Amino acid sequence: MNLVNVTDYVEAAAAKVDPSVWCYFEGGAGDEVTLRANVAAFDRWRFRPRVLVDVSEVTTATTLLGTPVGMPLGVAPFAMQRLIDPSGEVATARAAAAAGALMCVSTLTTSTHAEIAAAGDGPRWLQLYVLRDRQRTLDHIHEAREAGYSALVLTVDLPYVGRRERDLRLGFQNPPPDLHLPYAGLFETSPALTWRDLEWIRSEIPLPLVLKGILTREDATLAVEHGADAVWVSNHGGRQLDGVAAGLDALPEVAEAVDGRCEVYVDGGVRRGGDVLKALALGARAAFAARSVACALAVDGERGVAHALSLLRDEIQLGLGLLGCTSPDQVARSHVEAALPYDSPA
């Protein structure tokens, strides 16, 4: 059967990968309320297309922190990619570069930064976990700098790892003891990290700093005050605190608090080009996807990721044209409205 959209890849991946590994990729924390909310949130918005606009030329290209990218959708950092494909992050990096998508590489990568850099020259950012072992974190940052990453994405929603019950049920050990993680060692993030540590990170590496895992206007404001170059609205794919808002639902309050002072991104539940367009309309400069990419990687390696990203890019392009926009920059708040339940009283 032909795989014609990302949901087809999600189903094919679940059928293919050993459940005792796949639980880690597909699961969320607790009752998975937030995991489900991430996907469901997109259906509560509908488009308000404009017509009779010349859309004979539509581009999906944009810039993220000044870096040109082929589309307003990037690959979110996801850990341990060699668990689902022998080339892991290297395969994803090649496919992302071919699709013009920015790739954010996890601290829990199973490939080295040098290997990933050798795979292609697409735009890449480094996702950073600050470990209890700060020297190890410093060594990591310096190696990443040599490998040509153009921004640092500090994940701030993981002082502790969330309780993921699918993993517990099937005995998945995070991380698996026999898996080589070149930059994480005994993976223990620092629960003592605070706003004050941002200075320390900045002084070690003069790259733009993105804060990933912001969900409130309060923290968005603090992020701007502490000089963040971008905030990334995320609930970590529903894998950390269950019961928080869907990424898309937290986006408007963060975008409003930021008020154009830095770039805003969002992730969580992106399966369609239309999801990306709704995110743009609600204030994001770009959206990111992890599981959509992971599923394609598990199903067909580099080829799968390249195909899934090209499907998403085509959906974004078609959606822009049908919305009456010729570029991502033109998508505005007026292009969406909240969808009321049809049976609600007027």
Ligand SMILES: Cc1cc2nc3c(=O)[nH]c(=O)nc-3n(C[C@H](O)[C@H](O)[C@H](O)COP(=O)(O)O)c2cc1C
């Ligand atoms: C298997 C898996 C591993 C992940 N590993 C990381 C990670 O190492 N660092 C990080 O900041 N986020 C990590 N995330 C969270 C993603 O970056 C992202 O915030 C989230 O998954 C987006 O939702 P989506 O999977 O519905 O696209 C991971 C997510 C998944 C599914």
